[in-house]
Amino acid sequence: MNAEIRPIRTPAEQALIAELGGLPAGTDRLADLRRAAARSFEEHGLPHRRVEEWKYTDLRTLMRDAVPVAGTAAVAEADARARALREVEVRRIVVANGAVVPELSDLAGLEEGLTITTLAGAIASGDEVLSRIGGILPGRYDAALALNTALAKDGVVLTVAPGVSIARPIHVAHVFAGDAAAASYARSLVVVGAGAKLTYVESFEGPEAIAYQANSATEFVVGDEAHLDVVRLQQDGGSAFHLSTILFDVGRHAQVHAFTFATGASVARTSLYATLSGDASHVGFNGAALLKGRQHSDSTLFVDHQVPGCESRELFKTVLDDSSRGVFQGKIVVRQAAQKTDGRMMSRALLLGEDAEMDNKPELEIFADDVACGHGATCGDIDEELLFYLRARGIPLKEAQSLLVQAFVGEAIETVEHDGLREALVEQAEAWLKARG
């Protein structure tokens, strides 16, 4: 008797495969990439709990239905939805339902050395920058990224010329607009030239009650001695499904800091892949998630030290109220050539809700023999001794809890270098605590 190896395809997988069947023909590199991604999805489908990297975020179960690909968003609605970071002085680009909205995007008067185009525009004009897309490989099958590669038609394509420092942060505001559940796919590419400097912000927002699915992927190619700060604000609507992937290729002596702040979505998974391919770079990947209700939020990191002398730091803070669930998976790989690697990873969770759950899985895989690596994970309640101290000075219970939670996530937020963005994140954390009452 033949054993059935492939599980039966779920309705979501069937619908997605049907969607992939409609990919345009084409002989260029991008069309090949799309087809390869579609084939891998057809082969592997949605990951489930027996797939190690998705053990705590079983997409097969969580993503019951695939929804149709979203149509073009109404400009006025997209504008109304893009609320994030309005108070910060940035260059804003709005991506609604996966497509750049030129009317809402500030693409005039670009600083010298800064080029911004759209993925759709680059495809239409056959821009040579496209050869960079799909250049950073996660090193393993990733369903969210495969779907993105196959289905994304637009996004932001940005380059900073070597040696150029862009002071004003670029803010790509992803929004979902519409009144029916739909899926959006956005693919962006950021190339920071050697010795260049850039602050790049991504935000995600949408209606509270619509079960839309937002899938985004951004590749960051960071040149030698370049300096890149990435700040991400995931505030998708409370019924939404958020799947995002960020990929980094980091050059020699480069400095990269990424911070993800997450309070949104019903189910969220952010995968970060970093390939340290130039020696003596420094990367810091940090984050804070504030969860409530039945939210599920997963941060999965894969940091690949391929060359000697790089330093990586990860600090993730998760606050879990009610019966929310947080997941942190971090893997540091140190290749045999990557001597003198210094890698440290820490995940800390604060459980406020009785039924909250945190799953921490830090991993080290070391093939070199002269390295300093460490990881840690903690889970706990608010420290009763600290709470007593604050209350003994007259601070009421809720306020004392808020101060301590604020301090807890503050340690991670502090790593954001840009003053305006850091203050905005602190305010977001305050607003979350205030809403908690």
Next chain:
Amino acid sequence: MAMLDIDNLHAKIDGDEGQEILKGLSLKVNPGEVHAIMGPNGSGKSTLSYILAGKEDYEVTDGSVTLDGEDLLEMEIDERAAKGVFLAFQYPVEVPGVATMTFLRSALNAQRKKRGEAEISTPDFLRLVRDKAANLGISQDMLRRGVNVGFSGGEKKRAEILQMAILEPKLCILDETDSGLDIDALKVVSEGVNALRSPDRAMIVITHYQRLLNHIVPDFVHVMHKGRIVRSGGKELALELEANGYAEYQQDAA
């Protein structure tokens, strides 16, 4: 009516089937008075201070405590603080990430709010902190840090007295404030405490050693042993204890 009236207080660790730590302690404290409570380790001195401040690890099994006639034991921790109870901790905790200034302001405003007073203005608050901090030798750098973070033992004790000076409590409870202080720090802290002595304010000074009482001179000295006050007297009682130790009480009880 006494400001603080502790009557026949019995208490044990919450959830613990074991012995009572306080076994019928009674004490009356009037405004303007400074009471010293002395006693060997394990006599229940710190337990008393925690119970007055409202720490939830203890269960009062008998007796009563009133503050200006109100049942103190029924009040929430922060409510007690707003009514004027202040405990200067033996081991003040570090609170990373909560800036000292934010903490002081939150505490002061929370207390004012509970008393129906207006919040303090920013300039008034800054002036208040600057003046009080200068007297205690607390630098601006310390104020910018997280509460007690990286402070030495002596700095932590000075920071406690700064909080006391800013919050202006009615009843100050100093739990082993002298522990870990060298003689210079002891002087600064004592001067800070003495500056707060007033006809409206009462103090309970808990200490193991007599030397603190050379600097903060008490009106009354009580000897605490095995959860009760076994002897009371004037400030000369402290000198007698210094000379003879606690041995006689330990023998009495044995």
